[in-house]
Amino acid sequence: xxxxxxxxxxxxxxxxxxxxxxxxxxxxxxxxxxxxxxxxxxxxxxxxxxxxxxxxxxxxxxxxxxxxxxxxxxxxxxxxxxxxxxxxxxxxxxxxxxxxxxxxxxxxxxxxxxxxxxxxxxxxxxxxxxxxxxxxxxxxxxxxxxxxxxxxxxxxxxxxxxxxxxxxxxxxxxxxxxxxxxxxxxxxxxxxxxxxxxxxxxxxxxxxxxxxxxxxxxxxxxxxxxxxxxxxxxxxxxxxxxxxxxxxxxxxxxxxxxxxxxxxxxxxxxxxxxxxxxxx
Ligand SMILES: NC(=O)c1ccc[n+]([C@@H]2O[C@H](COP(=O)([O-])OP(=O)(O)OC[C@H]3O[C@@H](n4cnc5c(N)ncnc54)[C@H](OP(=O)(O)O)[C@@H]3O)[C@@H](O)[C@H]2O)c1
Numbered sequence: 262x263x264x265x266x267x268x269x270x271x272x273x274x275x276x277x278x279x280x281x282x283x284x285x286x287x288x289x290x291x292x293x294x295x296x297x298x299x300x301x302x303x304x305x306x307x308x309x310x311x312x313x314x315x316x317x318x319x320x321x322x323x324x325x326x327x328x329x330x331x332x333x334x335x336x337x338x339x340x341x342x343x344x345x346x347x348x349x350x351x352x353x354x355x356x357x358x359x360x361x362x363x364x365x366x367x368x369x370x371x372x373x374x375x376x377x378x379x380x381x382x383x384x385x386x387x388x389x390x391x392x393x394x395x396x397x398x399x400x401x402x403x404x405x406x407x408x409x410x411x412x413x414x415x416x417x418x419x420x421x422x423x424x425x426x427x428x429x430x431x432x433x434x435x436x437x438x439x440x441x442x443x444x445x446x447x448x449x450x451x452x453x454x455x456x457x458x459x460x461x462x463x464x465x466x467x468x469x470x471x472x473x474x475x476x477x478x479x480x481x482x483x484x485x486x487x488x489x490x491x492x493x494x495x496x497x498x499x500x501x502x503x504x505x506x507x508x509x510x511x512x513x514x515x516x517x518x519x520x521x522x523x524x525x526x527x528x529x530x531x532x533x534x535x536x537x538x539x540x541x
Contacts, residue, residue: 264506265527267463269314270420270441273385275344277502278527279314280307280520281467281513285331287323288515289473294323295515297331303520304335308343310524316444316465316511318348318390319375320359329378337380346442346465347375348424350390350405362391368408372417387412388422388444389434396446397427402434410438424467428453442509447471458507465509469501470494470523485535491526494519498526500539 269275285300287293307315321328332345339345349371354360363371368389375384389406392398402423412418422442423434431453434440443457447466457464471477482493489496494512501510512523531539 267507267509268461269344269386269463270439271461273344273420274342275314275509276311276527277509278312278498278524279316279509279511280304280312281469281511282315282317282328282332283321284473284513284515285328286321286326286515292323294326297326297334299517300326300328300331300515301335303515303517304332306517307520307524308336308340310521311527312524313340313342314344314346314509314511316346317379318351319371319378320348320351320353327378329375333378333380339381344385345379345381346386346388346422347379347384348388348390348444349375349409350388350424363405365404365408368405369412372409372412376417383416384418386420386422386442387418388424388442390424390444391430392425397425397430399427399429402426402430403437406434406437413438422463422465428456431456454505454507458505462507463509464505464507465511466501467511469510470497470512481539485531485538488535489529491529492522494523495526495529496531496535496539498523499529499531500536502526503531503536 266274267277317328349368351359352361352363389409391402409421420441424444442463442465444465447468454464477493482496486493486496498510501508514520
């Protein structure tokens with residue numbers, strides 16, 4: 262049986278099927294801002310349906326529609342078991358679009374901005390998001406991660422994560438402070454996943470549904486979806502959850518219908534024949 266929860270950092274019980282907030286403000290990377298009322302409705306429905314892990318960032322937004330503000334408006338005061346994970350690293354540029362990486366000296370202000378925007382005294386999980394859009398950059402992350410470790414010691418952050426990292430950067434961070442979660446692009450690194458699993462660290466792939474760019478209409482997903490009478494997105498989510506007890510899913514959407522479809526994947530049971538069919 263698939264275990265549905267994960268002990269994040271050992272002390273926060275979260276449902277492994279969570280929610281990615283980046284799409285609340287925009288459907289596509291070059292499209293217009295979405296109606297904030299829809300985002301608020303999606304967030305409230307997500308939590309009503311049992312989501313207690315929301316992945317966000319101060320740099321998620323389009324123009325004046327900001328993911329963190331939507332979360333605060335929709336959900337504050339927060340229920341006790343809600344975990345909001347944020348990311349720092351990319352610097353918000355004009356219109357809130359990320360442009361460049363923060364220096365170590367700029368990280369505190371980004372954490373404090375998240376605290377203010379979300380109206381929190383402490384952030385449950387903060388990832389250091391490094392590298393470019395296409396993947397890890399390979400540079401040392403020690404100085405920046407040490408700053409976040411200091412903010413954790415101060416009590417502004419509960420747990421730390423790393424995002425868009427390679428194995429060497431992951432090792433570098435772990436030598437500085439405990440790493441609770443890794444957030445890399447879907448399908449990139451099975452070895453890192455195995456290491457996370459062995460160490461009780463969450464592995465949280467971004468773009469779990471292809472990021473809205475890669476079509477999910479693969480023949481393998483389609484065959485399993487047809488057999489079960491469900492959608493390919495649901496098969497992708499169910500297969501992610503079945504792949505490792507450390508795997509968390511954060512599909513992103515700004516659509517109520519997609520949200521409900523995605524969360525219903527929690528009830529899909531894939532048998533070994535399905536899983537081996539998906540592996541090819
Ligand atoms: N660490 C990082 O560098 C990084 C980078 C990117 C994203 N992230 C995080 O990862 C989360 C997930 O990534 P993502 O949102 O970019 O991509 P995703 O979850 O792979 O896919 C979202 C896209 O798929 C569509 N979609 C959602 N559910 C669907 C369904 N059931 N059927 C058909 N289409 C569906 C969405 O459109 P609609 O909105 O119209 O449903 C949206 O275009 C983000 O929300 C964010 O929290 C992190």
